[in-house]
Amino acid sequence: xxxxxxxxxxxxxxxxxxxxxxxxxxxxxxxxxxxxxxxxxxxxxxxxxxxxxxxxxxxxxxxxxxxxxxxxxxxxxxxxxxxxxxxxxxxxxxxxxxxxxxxxxxxxxxxxxxxxxxxxxxxxxxxxxxxxxxxxxxxxxxxxxxxxxxxxxxxxxxxxxxxxxxxxxxxxxxxxxxxxxxxxxxxxxxxxxxxxxxxxxxxxxxxxxxxxxxxxxxxxxxxxxxxxxxxxxxxxxxxxxxxxxxxxxxxxxxxxxxxxxxxxxxxxxxxxxxxxxxxxxxxxxxxxxxxxxxxxxxxxxxxxxxxxxxxxxxxxxxxxxxxxxxxxxxxxxxxxxxxxxxxxxxxxxxxxxxxxxxxxxxxxxxxxxxxxxxxxxxxxxxxxxxxxxxxxxxxx
Amino acid sequence: xxxxxxxxxxxxxxxxxxxxxxxxxxxxxxxxxxxxxxxxxxxxxxxxxxxxxxxxxxxxxxxxxxxxxxxxxxxxxxxxxxxxxxxxxxxxxxxxxxxxxxxxxxxxxxxxxxxxxxxxxxxxxxxxxxxxxxxxxxxxxxxxxxxxxxxxxxxxxxxxxxxxxxxxxxxxxxxxxxxxxxxxxxxxxxxxxxxxxxx
Numbered sequence: 235x236x237x238x239x240x241x242x243x244x245x246x247x248x249x250x251x252x253x254x255x256x257x258x259x260x261x262x263x264x265x266x267x268x269x270x271x272x273x274x275x276x277x278x279x280x281x282x283x284x285x286x287x288x289x290x291x292x293x294x295x296x297x298x299x300x301x302x303x304x305x306x307x308x309x310x311x312x313x314x315x316x317x318x319x320x321x322x323x324x325x326x327x328x329x330x331x332x333x334x335x336x337x338x339x340x341x342x343x344x345x346x347x348x349x350x351x352x353x354x355x356x357x358x359x360x361x362x363x364x365x366x367x368x369x370x371x372x373x374x375x376x377x378x379x380x381x382x383x384x385x386x387x388x389x390x391x392x393x394x395x396x397x398x399x400x401x402x403x404x405x406x407x408x409x410x411x412x413x414x415x416x417x418x419x420x421x422x423x424x425x426x427x428x429x430x431x432x433x434x435x436x437x438x439x440x441x442x443x444x445x446x447x448x449x450x451x452x453x454x455x456x457x458x459x460x461x462x463x464x465x466x467x468x469x470x471x472x473x474x475x476x477x478x479x480x481x482x483x484x485x486x487x488x489x490x491x492x493x494x495x496x497x498x499x500x501x502x503x504x505x506x507x508x509x510x511x512x513x514x515x516x517x518x519x520x521x522x523x524x525x526x527x528x529x530x531x532x533x534x535x536x537x538x539x540x541x542x543x544x545x546x547x548x549x550x551x552x553x554x555x556x557x558x559x560x561x562x563x564x565x566x567x568x569x570x571x572x573x574x575x576x577x578x579x580x581x582x583x584x585x586x587x588x589x590x591x592x593x594x595x596x597x598x599x600x601x602x603x604x605x606x607x608x609x610x611x612x613x614x615x616x617x618x619x620x621x622x623x624x625x626x627x628x629x630x
Numbered sequence: 631x632x633x634x635x636x637x638x639x640x641x642x643x644x645x646x647x648x649x650x651x652x653x654x655x656x657x658x659x660x661x662x663x664x665x666x667x668x669x670x671x672x673x674x675x676x677x678x679x680x681x682x683x684x685x686x687x688x689x690x691x692x693x694x695x696x697x698x699x700x701x702x703x704x705x706x707x708x709x710x711x712x713x714x715x716x717x718x719x720x721x722x723x724x725x726x727x728x729x730x731x732x733x734x735x736x737x738x739x740x741x742x743x744x745x746x747x748x749x750x751x752x753x754x755x756x757x758x759x760x761x762x763x764x765x766x767x768x769x770x771x772x773x774x775x776x777x778x779x780x781x782x783x784x785x786x787x788x789x790x791x792x793x794x795x796x797x798x799x800x801x802x803x804x805x806x807x808x809x810x811x812x813x814x815x816x817x818x819x820x821x822x823x824x825x826x827x828x829x
Contacts, residue, residue: 293786296785301709304797337667476694476731497734566736577697590697590699597759600762
């Protein structure tokens with residue numbers, strides 16, 4: 235019996251649908267998957283390669299910092315909170331310290347503020363460099379990792395020279411900053427300052443960072459595979475982004491040109507000239523692109539800050555035992571990952587009555603169930619990685 | 631830079647630049663307003679909670695959901711200092727922070743709930759991002775968010791009992807060893823406690 239091709243195809247399709255009744259499968263990803271930057275578990279419902287829904291399971295790194303803060307003094311807390319987002323530990327400290335200083339109505343010396351600003355921007359570059367290294371790697375491109383991490387390492391060396399710590403500087407004090415013990419003469423009456431040559435070396439480092447940014451752009455921006463995997467993938471429209479509280483580069487990639495450095499006054503950013511790069515499509519590629527541009531903008535800010543850094547003390551006069559007057563304040567800052575804020579409630583004691591930590595990554599990945607609906611399995615990694623989160627920042 | 635016209639004397643002389651905005655918003659949502667350190671805090675009654683956020687989002691462009699959490703104002707304190715102020719009444723205060731994404735305006739909404747059985751309507755329909763924040767507040771403070779689609783534990787393991795951020799919840803490491811902590815204000819323990827072996 236002669237059967238024409240069309241009939242044959244119909245028959246085979248019919249038999250497939252009858253004999254192989256497909257069933258949704260639950261796929262567990264993590265908690266220890268390299269692309270989760272910590273321990274995040276995703277429970278995905280999949281049919282073949284198609285993902286229908288994802289339920290993130292978090293809490294594997296919950297360390298209870300909000301509870302611990304209630305039994306620690308203000309100076310002790312900075313040691314805890316720079317472990318929230320360990321990729322940019324320095325930047326975590328600043329909004330908390332500023333919150334305490336606001337309640338105390340303390341005037342921080344200008345030089346200390348400039349140094350805070352320079353180190354915060356260095357933390358931003360080093361955080362974005364980790365993204366520049368890890369994101370292409372998750373998509374299968376290994377080379378950018380070496381370019382990005384090499385420059386980051388030099389930046390961390392500089393940070394270590396000033397603060398004594400690569401990841402956990404614990405460098406801010408209420409009323410200013412404190413240079414490490416090796417920084418110049420420590421005799422009384424001779425104020426300590428930053429290590430000699432720090433500003434010159436930082437300026438040189440910025441040149442190298444710019445060069446590395448160009449290299450990374452050459453490697454990634456025109457790469458066919460990367461473009462195929464990121465362009466038009468994981469599009470988050472602005473109205474969804476704001477409703478979920480997405481902030482930082484993720485929000486700006488969706489086309490919202492909002493940056494807390496322009497509106498809040500926790501550090502003197504208003505003195506400097508810098509642009510806010512924004513994406514157009516809100517896809518994975520834009521989130522990568524915005525971070526690359528932010529590295530260049532941070533270089534600009536640091537160079538201007540070095541030019542303008544005033545002389546003076548690093549520390550305001552504060553009492554030996556720090557007590558913060560009763561009150562409530564919320565200070566939010568533009569951290570590398572987005573809006574990081576501390577809602578500080580003081581009852582006049584040596585430690586907070588309540589400290590609510592608003593971390594960027596928590597809100598940033600709360601969009602995952604929305605963003606991972608109806609995507610392909612490989613896109614899970616592409617979308618998740620593009621949000622640039624750190625589980626310490628999610629779980630706190 | 632770090633200070634703002636916060637003390638009442640100064641505030642009376644010069645109206646805060648956000649005062650008009652704050653008064654208007656508070657009037658629209660039926661709440662009372664308080665400005666301190668450049669932040670606007672609007673206290674609303676529980677029945678206006680969802681409506682207040684809708685108004686803020688739709689009429690005042692406060693579309694960005696920053697966070698939601700709570701404060702436990704309690705006398706029964708297992709760790710840390712008890713309330714210094716005798717006047718403060720025991721309650722669970724829910725706070726939420728919403729902002730715009732253009733000028734940098736930000737408002738904290740606050741609502742006082744019953745200390746024993748705090749219950750409030752869920753904001754998930756207004757801000758999708760409230761979902762995880764409410765789950766966190768629910769497990770940490772024991773707040774019931776009515777209408778929340780999935781009020782399961784977020785951070786804590788499934789078998790966990792208690793609400794850790796309640797002031798009455800003990801911190802086990804402090805039970806066995808008061809130090810480290812506020813060393814300056816506390817006496818060191820006489821001898822190592824043996825009450826909670828293995829903790």
